[in-house]
Amino acid sequence: MAQQRKVPYRLVRFKKFLLQMLKNKMAFTGIAIVVFFTFLAVAAPLLTPYTPQGSIVSGQLDPPSWYPAVAGGRWSLNTQFSGLAVQGSSGVQVSVLPGQTENAVNFSISSPQPGSSITVTKTISYPFNGPPQSFLGTVEVIPTGLNGTAGASSTVNIQQGPNAYLLWQTTLVHGDYAPTTSLTYPLNFATTGYSAPAIIFNTKTSYEYVLNIVLPAGVSQATFIVRNFRLLLFGTVWGLFGTDNVGRDLFTQFVYGAQVSLLVGLLATFIGIGVGLVVGLMAGYLGRLVDEVLMRFTDMMLVIPGLPLLIVLVAVLGPSLWNIIGVLGFLGWMGFARIIRSQVLSLRERPFIEAAKASGAGTGYITTKHIFPNIVSLTYVNLALSVPSAIVGEAALSFLGLGPQTVVSWGQMLELAHGAASSAGLLWWWIIPPGLGIAILSLSFILMGYALDEMFNPKLRKRQ
């Protein structure tokens, strides 16, 4: 029965607490910002279709797409290609096999005379007067049925009217492979290439992306599998936040960076608060020698300069995400342990503890049931106030190149921007968002901490 009444009471108290938080201006701002970033972090895969480290989405170092209003003459990637079309020269019978998509087709041909050719084409009406920043053409061709011949010569071109710009030239050889294995084995033609875009795309007109295959003499029947047949034109502006020096989307990196910052900030703080709680409780309640030893150790750890120790530890242990969380956590407990200790020292002398002792309660019972509830509010406040130092600590480590390499974090974005500055200079769209993210997220936790402090600390509470 007692248990049943307790739960609703807690709920009511929590609701009251929440309402009180939301009424406080500082707390509300802090909570709103944290909720916003948490949303970014959790919904990252929904907010952006790209991966932060893999996808190349546009030209290199593109400013954000809302920016050219100032600069002018820039454009974003929005190329409208037709699907591909397969066509044989006169007399060649082409039969397209089922399963054709925008970028892939399988077809078999039969031709009565030697030297016939097949073309696979995509067309685009290029809508801009200036060239794209760069382009990327890809194609994979797998021929079967070319046994014992010199191979089919093939070219990939971009054509505009009478002009043809050759991208690659290769001979497609079937080799000795049996036709049935051709799908997996003889990948004779798989290349990617970049070329000077200004030479090719200089007018507002229609362009064709063409794969041309000339059959070798003596071949009357063959099958070709064409995959990944695409031409990507990369614009000179991109998205909300622009791109980095590889052409990756900075918005994607920013959103995934929020994940890392929140994860590291919260987990490291939980570890730090946990260790601090244990040390503080032990030192404060057990007293004497334990207190002396623990506090001496705490003082010494407080004197050691934080960042050099972090750098050295992460450099020795290796820069993985969990190492960083652990190191940040285990170096962030000292201040909190001191606060807890001093609080416990004063609680220990209160009459209700004496009463509990007199009625036979053990050390464990008293610390968990009597002392701990009285320092919970301190824990909340310090939880909020310690998160920023963990966030900034992780960002600093990442900025120094000691961050986890498998994920993108805000500090790492700044590191890359700083590293690329020697060739391109610092770019505002690359450095402003991640830094602001760190600063604003940190500030929001500080605001929440101050608000909590105000609510729990009767000295700071305003009279109503």
Add this chain to the structure above:
Amino acid sequence: MGLRAYLLKRLLNTFILIIFVITLNFIIFELMPGLQGAIVNLISNPRGNEDPARQQALLKLYGLCSSFVNGTCVPEPIWNRFGTYFVNMLSFRFGDSFQTGQPVLHDMIGTGKLQNTLLLLGTATALSLLIGTLLGVLVASRRGSLLDSGWVTTSLVTFSLPTFYMGLIFILVFAQWLQWFPAGSVTPAEWALGLPPLSQQILVRLQHLFLPALTLTLFFYGGHLLLTRATMLEALSEDYIVTARAKGVSQRSILFKHALKNAALPLVTNAALSFGSILSGAIITETVFNWDGLGLWIWNSIGWKDFPVMQAIFYIVALCVIAANLFSDIIYGVLDPRIKYQ
């Protein structure tokens, strides 16, 4: 307890701290598996020599093996290793840098790295103390005004911006867009060929110093400002201030002679205690501005896995902080009459 007993106790405390730092260093660098791996890595490096004699010599040099029997390592007992390590650290023998092959101490002082860091740190510490204290006194004297809340907010904001971010923004604005100051390095690259006349040298050096020092100063004046403001507000509410006002003492005299003098103690302690965090800030600032000091050096050593350099820098930096603490304790003891006459 007189002043002498107080100072003796502080000195003893300092020695314990130094022993603690050396032990920590030993645990991190000697007991964790990093060092051995780094040595093996160094030997298989094209720059190193691959013959086993050299490998054995290195393993002996770094105290991992006491001797070799048929080519296999006989590990040195841990206490012997600690003893050797302890003596080496106390006598500043850090071994040779993996990068340059030179003794670490030579690289640290002979190339001016330590001096560069101390120059940057000294400038930033002095400026942030001066600005923070003066502004703190100013806003405390006009409590509740727009000036007060404005400066408090500003210092909170600069306090919560990461140093490296502030540095990057300054480079972007002042070096790249406005081109008022150089973006990095201690001296211009062309000075390697020949030095200009002294007056120009000083000017150019100051130009190079400006942005990194500004970054660090802006990061640290806020803490001093807030603390000065708090202690000043407390001091200004004391009765003797009211007495001074009633006597007709000028406002400036009240602020600086009566209030600040009594509010100064926590400021002195805080200035020394914040030395550790200002050092951390300097490490980052140096990498942002390519400032050839200890911070840039430790950053370079990470990539090289240059353990002798890393442990030397960590040790020296910790010694600096411990020295600053001792210094603040001494000043505190001299300034606070309660300690002298207890």
